[in-house]
Amino acid sequence: MTTLVLCVDRANDIGRKTGLQTPVSGWEAVQSLVVDVGLADPEDTSVNCLLEALRVARDLRDEREEAVVAVVSGASESIVGADRSVAAQLDELVAEYDPESVVVVVDSAEDERLVPVVESRLRVDAVDRIVVRQARDIESTYYLLKQFLADEELRQTVLVPMGIGLLLLPLLLFRFESPALAVAFLASLLGAVLLYKGLAIDERLANVPERVRDALYSGQVSVVTYVVAAGLTLVGVFLGGLEASALARGDAVVVPAIQFLYSSVPWLALAALTASTGRLVDELIQTDEVRSPYWNLPFGVVALGLVVRGFTGWYLEREGILPHAFVPGIGSELPPTYRLAAFIVAGLVVSIVGVAVASNVTDESLDVR
Known part of the structure; x- marks a missing residue:
């Protein structure tokens, strides 16, 4: 040998x-x-x-x-x-x-x-x-750098953001009087770019035009409902921002955030409900049966909106920003805890109803088979 x-x-x-x-x-x-x-x-x-x-x-x-x-x-x-x-x-x-x-x-x-x-x-x-x-x-360092520079995807992901950041650094230092503020802004920009690439947001956005075109050609109802949901989301964010900005400046940061959630949750829940309803209608048109998640989603959105509304309302009521609930038949005000319990129970009831509806629809589809 x-x-x-x-x-x-x-x-x-x-x-x-x-x-x-x-x-x-x-x-x-x-x-x-x-x-x-x-x-x-x-x-x-x-x-x-x-x-x-x-x-x-x-x-x-x-x-x-x-x-x-x-x-x-x-x-x-x-x-x-x-x-x-x-x-x-x-x-x-x-x-x-x-x-x-x-x-x-x-x-x-x-x-x-x-x-x-x-x-x-x-x-x-x-x-x-x-x-x-x-x-x-x-x-060893030389060959690692050589292999790194030979990878086109790594160059675009790391070197391009770093190059843009270095080019922007002199402009930021000239624009802001504080170097710390300029460096913080630059770090936030680089972090956003790295998250953009790391979470593959660019790949998802690249498929959006094709998906929208296919949806328009196929006549899906969800295209319209998604646009309506986006408009309702903007309305909710706008109204929530107005309510939060109306609070006194001496309040803590938590109070305006809770006020924003309290004011925007109904609109956000309505937006999610509109989008999920459009998706449900598309499933009904395209197929004879609809999977249970599509039936659960509208009820789950409403239940979640009720629970979030209840907790945020309880906090604002304890802070004296929201007035106490008044029951006409009793003629007295309800404590904040009773109001929170009512919203939680309502959310649980809606969620249970959604599960029951989805289960009944699924069973009926199985019987038809």
């Missing part, structure tokens, strides 16, 4: 610096080649790669295995020509020594790209990548 210990030099640094032609094989020939390369350029990592190949061959021989050490290089100006040159030299070595396996020794990521070429001709038992100890961190 013969093992070929192969030192690969894709860039042909050994051939250019020594003037020798590869392949070079045999212990004495490779040992002499180490001296020639070291004298030509003592700082070349190819010297360490050749010495590593000799060491591996020596260790294999110490283990009573037959080993042949050899060197191949890409003697061509083009990448394809260099790879084909290495393949031809490897064929010569296979024809001369008839090895059963090979141990590949490389000193860079570029040389390691030739491993598939070697694998197409021999069984690769190991790949030994030699890195000079003094330059280990530098070289």
